[in-house]
Structures are given as structure tokens and as C-alpha cells.
Amino acid sequence: MTTSLIPTLHLTRVYELLIDTYGEPKNVPDYDALGGLVGTILSQHTSDINSGRAYKQLISTFPSWEEVRDAPTDKVADAIRSGGLANVKAPRIQDVLQTLTEQMQASSYQGTIGQYLYDELVQRTPEEGWRYLRRLPGVGPKTAACVLMFDLDLPVMPIDTHVHRTSIRLGLIGARVSADKAHELFAKVVPAEWVYPLHVNLITHGRRVCHAQRPDCTNCSLYKECAYVGSVNAQETAITG
Ligand code: SF4
Known part of the structure; x- marks a missing residue:
């Protein structure tokens, strides 16, 4: 699927690091x-x-x-x-x-x-x-x-607790952005073909490494793109709209 949406530079780096770390998951829709x-x-x-x-x-x-x-x-x-x-x-x-x-x-x-x-x-x-x-x-x-x-394999990203938490920590969205608002912001910049892999990989990252309590930052492949540890400034990297 092609799209005219342009991801931010920071989102692109995060997306690519997630793919390098967890692979590119493929959706298998049943259309039910x-x-x-x-x-x-x-x-x-x-x-x-x-x-x-x-x-x-x-x-x-x-x-x-x-x-x-x-x-x-x-x-x-x-x-x-x-x-x-x-x-x-x-x-x-x-x-x-x-x-x-x-x-x-x-x-x-x-x-x-x-x-x-x-x-x-x-x-x-x-x-x-x-x-x-x-x-x-x-x-x-x-x-x-x-x-x-x-x-239905459509580009609408569910914002669950892992996606919301990891997106804030990585500086993809601001610290006070709600899940509802995050949905709107991602819809503006995430290319359609990235939606499923980004969703699945952020959940995987949240479950395996970026835990709600005591994230395993020393073993995190996204450390250099993370606002939580100060590698990037969320005021500069967060998607706005
Ligand atoms: S460095 Fe820590 S807070 Fe940042 S994404 Fe990795 S585990 Fe999460």
C-alpha cells in the first residue's frame, strides 16, 4: 500500500531500530x-x-x-x-x-x-x-x-497501554498526550504500511524491555533515540498537531 504521509526523522529512526530489533511483523487479516x-x-x-x-x-x-x-x-x-x-x-x-x-x-x-x-x-x-x-x-x-x-488490514493504529507508554518515553509524543490524541497524531505522520509493524513492535518492546516498572534501559536497542533517558529532547522530537 502506498501513502503520501511523511514520517518525522525521529519516527523513522525509531521505526527502523524496532525493525532491526524485532523484525517486520506481517498482518494476516481474515476480513471478518x-x-x-x-x-x-x-x-x-x-x-x-x-x-x-x-x-x-x-x-x-x-x-x-x-x-x-x-x-x-x-x-x-x-x-x-x-x-x-x-x-x-x-x-x-x-x-x-x-x-x-x-x-x-x-x-x-x-x-x-x-x-x-x-x-x-x-x-x-x-x-x-x-x-x-x-x-x-x-x-x-x-x-x-x-x-x-x-x-481489515487498514492503517488505523490501536493505542494500547504499551504503545502509549513507549511512545511517550521514546519522545514520539509529548508526556501529557492522551491515547486518543496519540491516535490523531500518529494518523498524520505514520505511513500506512508502517502502522501494523509499528504497533506490534512497540507492544513487543514494551513487554520485553520498556516495562512499565523498571524499564531495562541498559539493554535497550533504542537507547540513543529515547527521551526518557535524555538521548533526545521530546520537545524537539514529539509529533505535533
Ligand atoms: S531506553 Fe529505557 S525508557 Fe527508553 S525505550 Fe529503552 S527501555 Fe524504554
Whole structure:
């Protein structure tokens, strides 16, 4: 995918060091936006293993999203129990399915809920798709971005806790920039083909080296590009907008 966005010099150095250190991860999208959305809701506040188990149990209990929508909420909660917070996530998933169904009916759409969501997203720009998803009940900025980036391979970067923390420490964004604002800033300068590798590598870096508590700075390959240790000045390197 080509893009006209121009990365800053500092972002370019950080990006290249991350690639040198962790390689260039490749996305394998499945183009199942609704499955991705439900899976991302299930992944909130739990591990990938637990949410994956809950997702498998959900789709083996209910063969279609229409059946999940129409089932008694306690039965949906039972199916996703292994993912934690089942009594919160079950009504949230059903609310999303119900909202999409109402939209389909209002536009006389003929097809499944999954097809409808896919069609709605691919006819919009990535940013418009992000805003559309955020209008669905219980869908926050990170969940919306995960669906677009992982499932549809669109250049919208989810800002999770690792991406946010490492971006601040590396001086990519200012110390007081919120995750929401970071999303906006990255959207202005990160080339489309960098979005997925940058997201994944910042998470890997945050998990392996740049821990929330006691980052392992002496063994960090990004030391010479880091504002936290004073190698660069965030006032000069941070993306602004
Ligand atoms: S030098 Fe330390 S604070 Fe900076 S990116 Fe590396 S681990 Fe994080």
C-alpha cells in the first residue's frame, strides 16, 4: 500500500531500530470485521488465551451472530464465561448486534449482520470507519482500531497501554498526550504500511524491555533515540498537531 504521509526523522529512526530489533511483523487479516469486533470485546481485561477460548465456545454454542443476538443473555454469558466479565460482555455483544440489526433494517439491507458490518466499513475511509465503529455501544477507540487494523488490514493504529507508554518515553509524543490524541497524531505522520509493524513492535518492546516498572534501559536497542533517558529532547522530537 502506498501513502503520501511523511514520517518525522525521529519516527523513522525509531521505526527502523524496532525493525532491526524485532523484525517486520506481517498482518494476516481474515476480513471478518464482526468476528473481530466480538473477539476484541471478549479480549478486554483478560489474556489472549482466555478470550480465544471464550470466542471458540461462543461460536460453537451459537452457529450465527443472529443466534447470539436473539439468545437469552445468560446463555451468552455462560458461553463466554472463560473470558471473564461475562455478565458485562454478553449484554455488550448483544447490544452491538442489536444496533447493527436496527441499522440494517433501516436501510433495508439484505444479508447477514457480518456482511453488513463489513460493507459499512469498506465503503468508508479508515478514519470514518473508526468513527463509525466508535458509535456502536461499548466500542472504544482501541477496540475500533483493532478491528480495522487486524481484521481489515487498514492503517488505523490501536493505542494500547504499551504503545502509549513507549511512545511517550521514546519522545514520539509529548508526556501529557492522551491515547486518543496519540491516535490523531500518529494518523498524520505514520505511513500506512508502517502502522501494523509499528504497533506490534512497540507492544513487543514494551513487554520485553520498556516495562512499565523498571524499564531495562541498559539493554535497550533504542537507547540513543529515547527521551526518557535524555538521548533526545521530546520537545524537539514529539509529533505535533
Ligand atoms: S531506553 Fe529505557 S525508557 Fe527508553 S525505550 Fe529503552 S527501555 Fe524504554
